[in-house]
Amino acid sequence: MLRDWDINDNIVPAISEAELNEYQDWPDGHCRFVYHPNNEEAKKHSSGWAMRNTNNHNVNILKKSCLGVLVCSAECTLPNGSKINLRPAICDKARRKQQGKNCPNRNCSGRLDIQACRGHCGYPVTHFWRHTKFGVFFQAKGVHDHSKPEPKNCRETRRYLGMGKRKSVSLMLNRDAALSKKLKTLQNSNKFEFNYNGLSQNGQSNMNSSYNTTYQTSLNCQDMTQQYSPDFSSNEFINAEEIFQLDQPIKQYTMAQDFSKSPSTVLDLDRNYLVKNESIIPYYPEADDTMSLTSGSSVSFFEDGYQYFDSNNYMAANPYNSTEYNNNIFTGKQFDNYETKFFMNPSLEYTSNVKSDYLSTNDPQINYFSEYRIQNNLTGNNYINNYAEENVSFVPQYECAF
DNA sequence: CGATGCGGGAGCC
DNA sequence: GGCTCCCGCATCG
Ligand SMILES: [Zn+2]
Ligand SMILES: [Zn+2]
Numbered sequence: 163m164l165r166d167w168d169i170n171d172n173i174v175p176a177i178s179e180a181e182l183n184e185y186q187d188w189p190d191g192h193c194r195f196v197y198h199p200n201n202e203e204a205k206k207h208s209s210g211w212a213m214r215n216t217n218n219h220n221v222n223i224l225k226k227s228c229l230g231v232l233v234c235s236a237e238c239t240l241p242n243g244s245k246i247n248l249r250p251a252i253c254d255k256a257r258r259k260q261q262g263k264n265c266p267n268r269n270c271s272g273r274l275d276i277q278a279c280r281g282h283c284g285y286p287v288t289h290f291w292r293h294t295k296f297g298v299f300f301q302a303k304g305v306h307d308h309s310k311p312e313p314k315n316c317r318e319t320r321r322y323l324g325m326g327k328r329k330s331v332s333l334m335l336n337r338d339a340a341l342s343k344k345l346k347t348l349q350n351s352n353k354f355e356f357n358y359n360g361l362s363q364n365g366q367s368n369m370n371s372s373y374n375t376t377y378q379t380s381l382n383c384q385d386m387t388q389q390y391s392p393d394f395s396s397n398e399f400i401n402a403e404e405i406f407q408l409d410q411p412i413k414q415y416t417m418a419q420d421f422s423k424s425p426s427t428v429l430d431l432d433r434n435y436l437v438k439n440e441s442i443i444p445y446y447p448e449a450d451d452t453m454s455l456t457s458g459s460s461v462s463f464f465e466d467g468y469q470y471f472d473s474n475n476y477m478a479a480n481p482y483n484s485t486e487y488n489n490n491i492f493t494g495k496q497f498d499n500y501e502t503k504f505f506m507n508p509s510l511e512y513t514s515n516v517k518s519d520y521l522s523t524n525d526p527q528i529n530y531f532s533e534y535r536i537q538n539n540l541t542g543n544n545y546i547n548n549y550a551e552e553n554v555s556f557v558p559q560y561e562c563a564f
Numbered sequence: 565c566g567a568t569g570c571g572g573g574a575g576c577c
Numbered sequence: 578g579g580c581t582c583c584c585g586c587a588t589c590g
Binding site: 216217218219227254285286 | 579580581582583584
């Protein structure tokens with residue numbers, strides 16, 4: 163039996179080990195718990211609900227308020243009968259970027275919209291956290307009046323890799339003739355530079371500051387195959403040029419403008435390959451773009467019915483979609499699991515889980531691996547701050563055979 | 565890049 | 578004073 167206490171008491175009671183509660187992912191309603199002082203979730207003050215820090219001017223008690231859930235403005239229903247309920251970003255800027263995006267349901271033309279939480283007398287539900295040597299005290303006030311957002315997941319790897327924004331280089335070949343020319347140069351020389359002077363823009367943002375920015379981007383490609391695949395022994399080696407080939411098989415893929423499906427993993431059934439594109443190109447702001455300079459649009463191949471599912475990237479990025487694909491609602495295929503380790507960067511290792519419908523007990527084998535170094539320099543003044551910006555991305559691209 | 569925590573400050577009752 | 582919300586800053590992964 164829990165002793166009586168309130169988070170605002172001058173002294174909260176001592177709690178014995180036996181009185182500690184199991185960590186609760188989705189506390190709802192007015193409730194209190196005391197978690198073990200070593201519980202990782204409790205120490206991080208995390209919750210299934212999207213809670214953001216709010217200033218209560220009390221250093222001893224951390225207060226958080228609910229951000230609600232991202233829903234579709236058209237209130238569409240997915241093929242599996244569920245509704246769109248994405249997780250609002252905690253960061254204000256990132257959340258503003260989410261709003262108005264296309265609904266991730268490819269059959270829907272709606273936009274993403276924040277459904278605010280008014281579960282506590284018209285205000286968002288609040289969580290309070292307080293640490294003592296006996297435990298982590300938690301108290302919630304209010305009943306959420308909205309559905310649960312997607313749970314947070316391990317985006318750390320993707321963020322670290324700078325994969326939050328990307329376009330597939332292969333896809334770019336389809337839609338941007340100018341860039342594809344540049345990339346064709348790449349396959350011959352393995353190194354080149356190009357300027358985006360043609361994309362420099364003058365404009366007036368609605369932040370009432372003029373900007374004039376030029377972009378200069380360099381792109382270097384280094385074949386890392388030997389380095390990353392010491393057991394390289396495939397008899398079906400596909401070289402880099404084939405990935406950039408314009409006429410086939412890339413042409414069969416269509417583009418989905420969908421930020422939530424950014425990593426692209428494509429099965430080419432004809433060639434029996436899994437082609438995984440993790441390429442990023444820098445983002446060039448439009449004249450009417452009032453968002454961050456470094457925000458980016460993303461595209462995906464997930465439109466052709468031959469999708470593969472990569473849990474390390476795709477599911478982690480969007481559990482809702484991964485469930486959709488995992489249940490084979492669109493593909494009707496039975497997936498097997500493979501687990502393969504890739505070195506994405508000399509300083510970083512992560513495991514990529516691949517599901518395929520091939521009945522193979524072998525791990526996918528790396529046929530080709532290259533790493534792109536994309537350097538983007540902005541000079542002049544942009545419309546947010548007057549500063550020059552330089553950023554560098556390392557982008558892996560690899561291909562597997564089963 | 566975004567998640568998270570901190571704290572000053574404005575506005576409201 | 579108490580509370581909410583907004584904003585910028587710093588840290589971390
Ligand atoms: Zn929709
Ligand atoms: Zn809520």
